[in-house]
Amino acid sequence: MTGFTTERLGWRPWLEPLTEDELTDAHHEALVDRARAASPYFRLLARDPDVLHARTKTDQDIFYNPDGGLPRAERELAATATSRHNGCVFCASVHARFAGHYSKRPGDVRRLLDEGVDARQDARWRAIIDAAVALASTPSTLGPEHLAALRAAGLDDLAISDLVHAGAFFGWANRLMLSLGEPTQEEK
Template sequence: MSESVIRHDFERPNAFTQAQLGWEPWLEPVPVDELTPRQYEGLVDKGRANSPYFRLLARDPDILGARTRTDNDIFYNEKGGLPRAQRELSAAAASRTNGCLFCASVHSRFAAQKSKRPEDVQRLLDGGTAAPQNDPQWRAVIDASVALTVTPGEFSAEHVQQLRDAGLDDLAIADAIHGAAFFNWANRLMLSLGEPTPPAA
């Protein structure tokens, strides 16, 4: 693996958006034709080989495998708990707080699609996490996600009570926490390894 940093020459996006952004790494990812069976196992889904981000993480396939299975369980296991839209909202709020344009674009787009409330999601992107939200559940999920993201010590029993008062049970509260906590970590990893590219024309 080359230790040299890859320099990109493109106009970087500078605003939060629901549009589909790209992402380019600053370090060389594993070429598709050099991925080993063990690295494919780490990808979990072979389609992720199309992503330079996941091919970069495939340099440590065991950690990538654990990361991807955790990600999938948080967002795709809908056997009870928080609806998918609010899980995506928790990740979008964490990403908006951390300034990760790429992750915010992905999860805000899913939150908008699953909830059919793109204007509410866009308000989060444009106005920030303190922007007004009329839905008490959305307000509670956003507030809890922000507290966890700023520093876990900011998250308190008051946030749990706010989530409970908004109608969430224990499993739904755990889902909100997991979505924000996972992307609090994932944002920082992505921000340190590369940068977003503008939406495709």
């Protein structure tokens, strides 16, 4: 698998996931959405249903909670920038599609994928990308200068909190996914 893309990708685990037939009611509850049973990634995580359930509920609250804060497009942008920085081709493809769709700025998202996290962006997106990448760095380099840039770009405390949650979640999720398998071309 080479290059960052907005195409739908598959994912091949290096450990054996549960089969769909092995999933119990407890596993389905942990998946939250039964459609996730088709994914080998989620079937692998289902081996620990309690952790999967907590992970999925956290993910949903970060990205689907409409109560103020950072717009969905920019939460997806933070996830895309984090994934691009961490080299997670699979996660970057998923969240780049969402960022492009919700922002109506697919060209800017494409530039982020093609040119990297330092690619030219407007001031607001630059501040969001820089903060997400600083948070994803190990050790984190997120500092007062990032917060000042986010505030100058119009983000309030709740929006900054949403950005931190999205970036931090994907810092973890990328490392987990990269440790457990690899992206593949999706079969058509």
